[in-house]
Amino acid sequence: MQKGRGRTSRIRRRKLTRSSESRGVNESHKPEFIELKKWLKDRNFEDTNLIPARFPGTGRGLMSKKPVREGQMIISLPESCLLTTDTVIRSSLGAYITKWKPPPSPLLALCTFLVSQRHAGEQSVWKPYLDVLPKSYTCPVCLEPEVANLLPEPLKTKAEEQRTSVQEFFASSRDFFSSLQPLFEEAIDTVFSYSALLWAWCTVNTRAVYLRARRRACLSSEPDTCALAPYLDLLNHSPSVQVKAAFNEETGCYGIRTASSCRKHEEVFICYGPHDNHRLLLEYGFVSPCNPHACVYVSREILVKYLPSVDKQMNKKISILKEHGFLENLTFGWDGPSWRLLTALKLLCLEAEKFACWTKVLLGEVISDTNEKTSLNIAQKICYYLLEETTAALQKVSHMKDEKVSLINQLALVETLWTEELKILKAAAETLRSLQTTLV
Numbered sequence: 001m002q003k004g005r006g007r008t009s010r011i012r013r014r015k016l017t018r019s020s021e022s023r024g025v026n027e028s029h030k031p032e033f034i035e036l037k038k039w040l041k042d043r044n045f046e047d048t049n050l051i052p053a054r055f056p057g058t059g060r061g062l063m064s065k066k067p068v069r070e071g072q073m074i075i076s077l078p079e080s081c082l083l084t085t086d087t088v089i090r091s092s093l094g095a096y097i098t099k100w101k102p103p104p105s106p107l108l109a110l111c112t113f114l115v116s117q118r119h120a121g122e123q124s125v126w127k128p129y130l131d132v133l134p135k136s137y138t139c140p141v142c143l144e145p146e147v148a149n150l151l152p153e154p155l156k157t158k159a160e161e162q163r164t165s166v167q168e169f170f171a172s173s174r175d176f177f178s179s180l181q182p183l184f185e186e187a188i189d190t191v192f193s194y195s196a197l198l199w200a201w202c203t204v205n206t207r208a209v210y211l212r213a214r215r216r217a218c219l220s221s222e223p224d225t226c227a228l229a230p231y232l233d234l235l236n237h238s239p240s241v242q243v244k245a246a247f248n249e250e251t252g253c254y255g256i257r258t259a260s261s262c263r264k265h266e267e268v269f270i271c272y273g274p275h276d277n278h279r280l281l282l283e284y285g286f287v288s289p290c291n292p293h294a295c296v297y298v299s300r301e302i303l304v305k306y307l308p309s310v311d312k313q314m315n316k317k318i319s320i321l322k323e324h325g326f327l328e329n330l331t332f333g334w335d336g337p338s339w340r341l342l343t344a345l346k347l348l349c350l351e352a353e354k355f356a357c358w359t360k361v362l363l364g365e366v367i368s369d370t371n372e373k374t375s376l377n378i379a380q381k382i383c384y385y386l387l388e389e390t391t392a393a394l395q396k397v398s399h400m401k402d403e404k405v406s407l408i409n410q411l412a413l414v415e416t417l418w419t420e421e422l423k424i425l426k427a428a429a430e431t432l433r434s435l436q437t438t439l440v
């Protein structure tokens with residue numbers, strides 16, 4: 001047999017290609033990671049089998065040195081390594097927080113600590129952690145307005161809300177920041193600038209783990225559930241793994257146990273939650289290709305776009321949908337229109353003489369063949385319309401990439417989101433085509 005033509009070598013070649021595509025480049029030799037490891041070791045962190053690496057698809061993350069078994073604890077971080085509101089209260093900021101009325105929120109306490117520690121530079125005991133934190137973020141609040149403007153609805157609206165909320169957070173915190181002036185030589189406005197607070201806000205929002213702290217009188221009553229977990233927060237997200245994360249009171253460690261195995265030298269993932277791509281972009285600043293939870297949202301305007309123009313019951317139908325929460329979260333997914341979208345369409349297409357059956361429609365009962373066919377037909381028209389819109393949006397992004405080279409990274413992110421939406425709509429259109437042939 002000729003060398004390299006057999007089944008074994010084919011399998012070997014396939015494995016090699018697969019692993020070289022996803023293989024990370026080890027970054028554990030980088031000075032910032034050596035320092036971070038030392039810092040963690042001083043706080044009783046026991047080294048894991050995970051090393052920092054850069055991966056082609058996901059960027060910086062953690063790679064396994066050895067195979068990871070199902071059910072294995074992948075990382076366990078002693079409490080002394082965690083940055084919580086306790087850490088903040090114990091610091092020099094504590095006295096100022098305790099004095100300030102109304103009490104600052106737990107989020108403000110964490111952000112203030114991050115900004116002041118970053119400002120302290122070499123003097124900060126948290127320096128090794130701060131040095132590995134991203135310098136900038138890609139959550140919508142950080143996107144240039146002209147890039148954010150290219151986001152699909154309703155993400156664009158949420159992005160605007162996020163920007164307003166961070167701006168208000170900054171505006172409402174300025175008096176508190178002023179009270180900290182005695183701690184700094186520089187003018188407080190230069191230390192606690194909008195960009196410094198934005199960086200801290202994104203750090204907490206994209207990296208914190210969920211850890212409930214006891215209520216403290218010196219902080220406001222908003223939930224105190226965020227903790228920063230150095231090193232552990234290098235783990236990237238995959239929608240297809242399952243993990244259990246919890247603080248163990250006995251060991252005094254915050255640990256992550258995985259339910260998914262992983263081969264040696266592969267990226268180890270955790271799951272941030274069953275989030276669609278809009279939520280991943282909004283909260284974490286990235287998009288997950290082939291995300292099973294990804295979907296394309298259908299706005300109210302598009303929902304009614306292809307309905308018969310004369311329907312005396314239309315206003316009543318819309319009110320029923322509104323009352324029962326059927327005008328929100330109407331989507332197309334990889335397997336076609338969602339149940340909610342189809343149900344809303346079935347109600348909107350309901351024949352005049354069948355109107356009395358509207359409750360049955362909302363409960364998922366089949367009313368008539370005509371109703372089934374018409375609603376599928378409209379779903380298909382909406383799907384084709386969205387396919388055209390998505391293609392146009394992609395062209396717009398592509399033109400802008402040529403014109404605004406400085407925004408290329410932000411535009412690439414938006415492009416990935418639209419590309420995923422295009423894939424979903426194509427899959428949904430295919431499903432609708434086959435559903436219609438079965439109904440004929």
Ligand SMILES: C[S@@+](CC[C@H](N)C(=O)[O-])C[C@H]1O[C@@H](n2cnc3c(N)ncnc32)[C@H](O)[C@@H]1O
Pocket residue numbers: 057058059060061134206207233234235236237238283284285286287288
């Ligand atoms: C908890 S951190 C994970 C470590 C991060 N990659 C780093 O270099 O510090 C979360 C951030 O990682 C990035 N991220 C996580 N999962 C990702 C993925 N599957 N693909 C691309 N970026 C991802 C996003 O920027 C997200 O805000």
